[in-house]
Amino acid sequence: MNDVVIVLFGNDRAAEGLAGAAQRLGGTVRAIRVEEYQPEECLTALAEECKGARAILFSNDTYSQEVAPRLAHRLGGSCVGDGIDVQFVDGRLRVTRQVYGGKAEAVIALKRTPGVAWLRARSFAPGNAGVPPAGPPPSRRRDAAEPAGEDAGAPKTRIVERTASQSEARLEDARVIVSGGRGIGGPEGFAQELQPLAQLLGAQMAASRAACDAGWVPPTWQVGQTGKKVAPDLYLAIGITGASQHMAGISEAKQIAAINIDRDAPIFKHCRFGIVEDYRKVVPLLRQKLSELQR
Amino acid sequence: MNILVCLKQIPDPEIPARDFRIADIGSANLVSDIFGENALETALQFGGKITVLSFGAPSAEDTLRKALAMKADAAALVINDTNPNPDPLAVAQVLAAAVRKLGGFDLILTGRESGDWGAGQTGSLLAEELGLPCVSFVDSIEGREGGVRLRRQTESGFEVIEASTPVVLTITNDEHNVPRIPKVRDVMAAHRQPLTTFTLADLGVDVSNRWYEVIEMSIPTKETACEFLTVEELAQRLLEVTAGA
Numbered sequence: 428m429n430d431v432v433i434v435l436f437g438n439d440r441a442a443e444g445l446a447g448a449a450q451r452l453g454g455t456v457r458a459i460r461v462e463e464y465q466p467e468e469c470l471t472a473l474a475e476e477c478k479g480a481r482a483i484l485f486s487n488d489t490y491s492q493e494v495a496p497r498l499a500h501r502l503g504g505s506c507v508g509d510g511i512d513v514q515f516v517d518g519r520l521r522v523t524r525q526v527y528g529g530k531a532e533a534v535i536a537l538k539r540t541p542g543v544a545w546l547r548a549r550s551f552a553p554g555n556a557g558v559p560p561a562g563p564p565p566s567r568r569r570d571a572a573e574p575a576g577e578d579a580g581a582p583k584t585r586i587v588e589r590t591a592s593q594s595e596a597r598l599e600d601a602r603v604i605v606s607g608g609r610g611i612g613g614p615e616g617f618a619q620e621l622q623p624l625a626q627l628l629g630a631q632m633a634a635s636r637a638a639c640d641a642g643w644v645p646p647t648w649q650v651g652q653t654g655k656k657v658a659p660d661l662y663l664a665i666g667i668t669g670a671s672q673h674m675a676g677i678s679e680a681k682q683i684a685a686i687n688i689d690r691d692a693p694i695f696k697h698c699r700f701g702i703v704e705d706y707r708k709v710v711p712l713l714r715q716k717l718s719e720l721q722r
Numbered sequence: 723m724n725i726l727v728c729l730k731q732i733p734d735p736e737i738p739a740r741d742f743r744i745a746d747i748g749s750a751n752l753v754s755d756i757f758g759e760n761a762l763e764t765a766l767q768f769g770g771k772i773t774v775l776s777f778g779a780p781s782a783e784d785t786l787r788k789a790l791a792m793k794a795d796a797a798a799l800v801i802n803d804t805n806p807n808p809d810p811l812a813v814a815q816v817l818a819a820a821v822r823k824l825g826g827f828d829l830i831l832t833g834r835e836s837g838d839w840g841a842g843q844t845g846s847l848l849a850e851e852l853g854l855p856c857v858s859f860v861d862s863i864e865g866r867e868g869g870v871r872l873r874r875q876t877e878s879g880f881e882v883i884e885a886s887t888p889v890v891l892t893i894t895n896d897e898h899n900v901p902r903i904p905k906v907r908d909v910m911a912a913h914r915q916p917l918t919t920f921t922l923a924d925l926g927v928d929v930s931n932r933w934y935e936v937i938e939m940s941i942p943t944k945e946t947a948c949e950f951l952t953v954e955e956l957a958q959r960l961l962e963v964t965a966g967a
């Protein structure tokens with residue numbers, strides 16, 4: 428029997444995709460929803476709840492990535508992350524994922540059971556198996572969460588504060604995104620040029636790692652392999668080279684467009700349309716044209 | 723505090739996709755893994771006695787010497803002459819064995835994920851092997867009574883986490899931990915500093931892959947023909963596309 432467990436943290440956004448992935452695997456599907464998260468307690472509780480599972484599927488959010496490998500280790504299984512496809516072959520979980528910063532793709536066969544994977548939920552056709560889940564969240568079940576032996580003392584890690592850095596809508600749900608890179612040259616370019624353009628287009632703002640690392644914009648704006656994975660109808664990349672690690676975050680975008688001074692920038696290889704020009708010249712003109720056309 | 727930072731040497735991740743060939747990976751230019759360097763930078767800013775540890779080919783000495791030049795205090799290399807592509811469990815078990823030999827660390831730092839295979843598991847598995855707690859995606863560390871106060875990144879913002887030591891942390895990037903460039907003088911000096919080396923036999927660890935194996939690897943091909951437009955056309959096109967959105 429293929430007992431597949433889906434683990435969800437807080438919101439459901441990933442639920443459909445994970446359910447779809449679970450249905451691909453076949454067998455019975457069960458969902459566990461974790462409402463209150465503390466790393467060590469959650470791990471202990473999940474290790475108890477997931478006993479006997481053949482596959483355990485997570486989304487690719489912070490908490491999932493934090494607990495998945497450790498859960499696999501505790502259950503004597505194996506784990507792989509960032510999957511875009513899953514299947515059982517000879518009873519073992521096989522996961523397809525990008526490697527080398529999105530320059531290559533690998534099929535990875537897990538050697539032990541349960542097979543634990545965190546997935547790009549959006550890469551899977553939505554399903555509904557096992558959702559909504561039944562039962563209280565494991566972190567509230569003190570009986571299951573009670574650590575044994577020397578662990579029973581004070582918790583070793585504790586999340587004491589949570590701050591949302593912006594009240595804006597989630598980048599992952601944006602239909603239009605205006606994104607800036609190192610080519611923007613500083614925070615002023617973002618504030619004075621890109622932001623007003625985004626407003627005209629009804630777009631949300633994002634950035635490359637280079638722009639985030641420079642401190643021009645918050646880290647929550649980062650798109651890419653190690654940032655957000657977005658899927659807008661239009662992604663407008665301004666002053667962004669298009670390194671594979673950046674592209675790994677926008678592979679689900681319907682259309683990509685770019686403004687870049689370098690005609691050979693790799694970003695243009697992924698674009699439907701674009702312009703080779705200094706953004707400082709293009710964006711003001713563009714804003715003017717857009718306002719005219721919108722009138 | 724005694725801090726260990728785990729560093730990996732990897733093929734240059736900035737090689738453009740168009741020049742990337744699977745057959746050439748073995749001969750690519752080698753560099754230090756970026757998130758490992760973010761971890762080292764975070765440790766250097768926090769302060770303490772910092773040891774860097776790598777499991778890799780003899781060439782990984784370069785990564786460790788660069789770390790010494792960035793002002794890490796000590797370096798250790800476990801030479802891998804057995805398994806050119808160890809899985810994350812094998813790596814974690816080797817690192818754990820080295821940690822037990824070196825002993826006495828309050829903080830053990832890894833990058834959130836490596837720039838080549840990007841497994842994103844080594845830190846977590848190292849914690850399990852050592853029986854320690856773990857916090858991932860940390861971008862800054864402060865001292866506090868009996869442990870540390872951490873800030874970590876989430877999808878929507880930040881969390882503050884208090885942890886007792888010893889603890890394993892995986893480090894992510896932010897504007898404050900961009901790795902420093904070592905001074906030329908320090909690069910020279912780093913070449914004369916001692917380097918502890920272990921063989922796998924010294925540690926007695928099995929490095930065969932028991933976690934997972936790579937069945938297949940390929941390069942996805944997807945190129946779009948880009949239409950180059952004038953500003954007027956661009957404005958028009960943007961409106962068309964976003965009107966539907």
Ligand SMILES: Cc1cc2nc3c(=O)[nH]c(=O)nc-3n(C[C@H](O)[C@H](O)[C@H](O)COP(=O)(O)OP(=O)(O)OC[C@H]3O[C@@H](n4cnc5c(N)ncnc54)[C@H](O)[C@@H]3O)c2cc1C
Nearest residue numbers: 608609610635636637651652653654666668672673688706
């Ligand atoms: C493990 C790993 C993970 C990574 N994860 C991510 C990630 O999640 N997201 C991410 O973005 N990167 C990531 N990177 C970094 C990535 O490899 C690139 O270094 C980064 O994306 C480059 O950012 P950029 O394109 O903004 O900067 P640059 O490469 O410096 O490019 C700047 C671009 O701006 C153009 N430009 C300059 N001036 C102008 C102007 N006036 N007008 C118009 N165009 C101009 C230039 O032609 C150039 O194309 C990762 C790297 C590693 C190793």
Ligand SMILES: Nc1ncnc2c1ncn2[C@@H]1O[C@H](COP(=O)(O)O)[C@@H](O)[C@H]1O
Nearest residue numbers: 728729777832833835836841842843844
């Ligand atoms: N062979 C290694 N030697 C030392 N540290 C490593 C090694 N492999 C991975 N790491 C550390 O673990 C982090 C995450 O790697 P990975 O789990 O492979 O994505 C890296 O950024 C390093 O800090």
